[in-house]
Amino acid sequence: xxEVTQTPSHQVTQMGQEVILRCVPISNHLxxxxxxxxxxxxxxxxxxxxxxxxxxxxxxxDDQFSVERPxxxxxxxxxxxxxxxxxxxxxxxxxxxxxxxxxxxxxxxTVV
Amino acid sequence: xxxxxxxxxxxxxxxxxxxxxxxxxxxxxxNLQWYRQxxxxxxxxxxxxxxxxxEKHSGRLRVTLDTSKKSSSLLxxxxxxxxxxxxxxxxxxLGxxxxxxxxxxxxxTINP
Numbered sequence: 001x002x003e004v005t006q007t008p009s010h011q012v013t014q015m016g017q018e019v020i021l022r023c024v025p026i027s028n029h030l031x032x033x034x035x036x037x038x039x040x041x042x043x044x045x046x047x048x049x050x051x052x053x054x055x056x057x058x059x060x061x062d063d064q065f066s067v068e069r070p071x072x073x074x075x076x077x078x079x080x081x082x083x084x085x086x087x088x089x090x091x092x093x094x095x096x097x098x099x100x101x102x103x104x105x106x107x108x109x110t111v112v
Numbered sequence: 113x114x115x116x117x118x119x120x121x122x123x124x125x126x127x128x129x130x131x132x133x134x135x136x137x138x139x140x141x142x143n144l145q146w147y148r149q150x151x152x153x154x155x156x157x158x159x160x161x162x163x164x165x166x167e168k169h170s171g172r173l174r175v176t177l178d179t180s181k182k183s184s185s186l187l188x189x190x191x192x193x194x195x196x197x198x199x200x201x202x203x204x205x206l207g208x209x210x211x212x213x214x215x216x217x218x219x220x221t222i223n224p
Contacts, residue, residue: 031210033211042216042217043200045212045213056211058211091155093212100145101210103147103155105154108152
């Protein structure tokens, strides 16, 4: 069964460093998303991406964040200068019709 | 703002019993979805119910939707130890960009 894959599963980084989280959405999907979940809290929407551009972003998604679809398969989230409060689980999701979203297993980002 | 809120926050039952979790939201929606998350893992899509549907079944899962009350329930029948997880409802706003708004979740524990 097709699935969304994310790498790495766990990333530890120094505060102020740049990180890139990678995702391979399901191949025929058109809508791509990033969400995050701070430990013990709810899942929060960061950004949606469709037709090679951002379609919506949340207040969390400030200038430190960017997304790219560099080729036909990858979808990346970059955090330019990480802060302690960026520590969270980051989930990538995709869907084909804008409805049922399929999520990856997540990348646990720890900023120290 | 649109928000899914589940209750109870935590539920502990014996194996074989039924588990009912509720979700409320604030704005008009296209769909409501339920997801399961095992501890520290990704989100697994369980079921999607459209705004014009009132009830949906999938295996041991039964979901109801009452748009007049802006609420939904998830019933898991004949629970098993493997059902132990957190359960989240997620809504997408009518006319929105398909982003999902998640509730805080219900932590379900099935005791053998």
